[in-house]
Amino acid sequence: MMNVDRYTRLKAIKEFGYDVDWEELKKYHIGIIGVGGLGTVSAEMAVRCGVGKITLFDFDTVEIVNLNRSMFKLEHINQPKVKIASEILKQINPDVDIAYYNNDIMDPNFESVFEKEILQIDIILNGLDNIPAREYLNVKCVHLGTPYIDAGASRSGLSGYVHPVIPHKTACAKCLRSFSIDLPDERGEPCVASLPSTMAILASIQIQEMLKFLLSFGEMIDYLMYHMVSGKFFNYTTKLDKNCPVCGIESSKNKKTTKAKVSQKELDDFINNMKEE
Secondary structure, rough: OOOOOOOOHHHHHHHHHHOOOOOHHHHHHEEEOOOOOHHHHHHHHHHHHOOOOOEEEOOOOHHHHHHHOOOOHHHHHEEEEHHEEEEHHHOOOOOOOEEEEEOOOOOEEEHHHHHHHHHHHHEEEOOOOOHHHHHHHHHHHHHHOOOOEEEOOOOOOEEEEEEEOOOOOOOOHHHHHHHHOOOOOOOOOOOOOOOHHHHHHHHHHHHHHHHHHHHOEEEOOOOEEEOOOOOOEEEEOOOOOOOOOOOOOOEEEEEEEOEOOOOHHHHHHHHHHHHHH
16 A cells, blocks of 8 residues: 555545645644543543644552553552653654653642643643642633643543633633533542543543644534433533633623523433432
């Protein structure tokens, strides 16, 4: 076969009516914050797709409870997640430049370095498992103008969401708390249960949205919720909150509300199920 390389079947998307130049991916630098159930899957997919550079951020070490997820093995216990992940990712695709920081992104001593990295990254995939760190990342990305794709699973591991945030163009994570969907407080908290299949679904959607954003094809989702038990996906349309303390661009007396693409009963049932889990 002529002109065959490791990306040949990825490039074949162009044959189905999409003007996608797969070589463009080599120009982009992505960040993955949190190398856990979401981050391990999204990082491997990104490497296999052939992005130019990936920078990993996580300060945890591999524990035995992490072995139900992708990438980690028994011999990795007590070693830094980012170090192990970088070694494995480099083996999968040596063409991709892999960097990592074994640091807490909220450490004041790391803040200047973190901000410098965010400015150099084209898009971030969020795999954090706690609300304070998620809110911190939201503020940093919005203020520094770096798009990110938020995602997280419920504490049961049976539900989750994906939400692309394009600073000052789409609703940020704080906008949602301010005025729109009545999200359960458990969203993005450290998991009690972890179902690798749920994590893989959410990470896969993150990667698909990343590809659409970087390669400029298709239509990106706005806010998507997934409920594994019912097998349903819920899509919502959100709007910027002009009074949002993070991304608000002008004041308004009347706050806007989102218009869900599903019925109120479906939304209520979904939220109640997540709370019960």
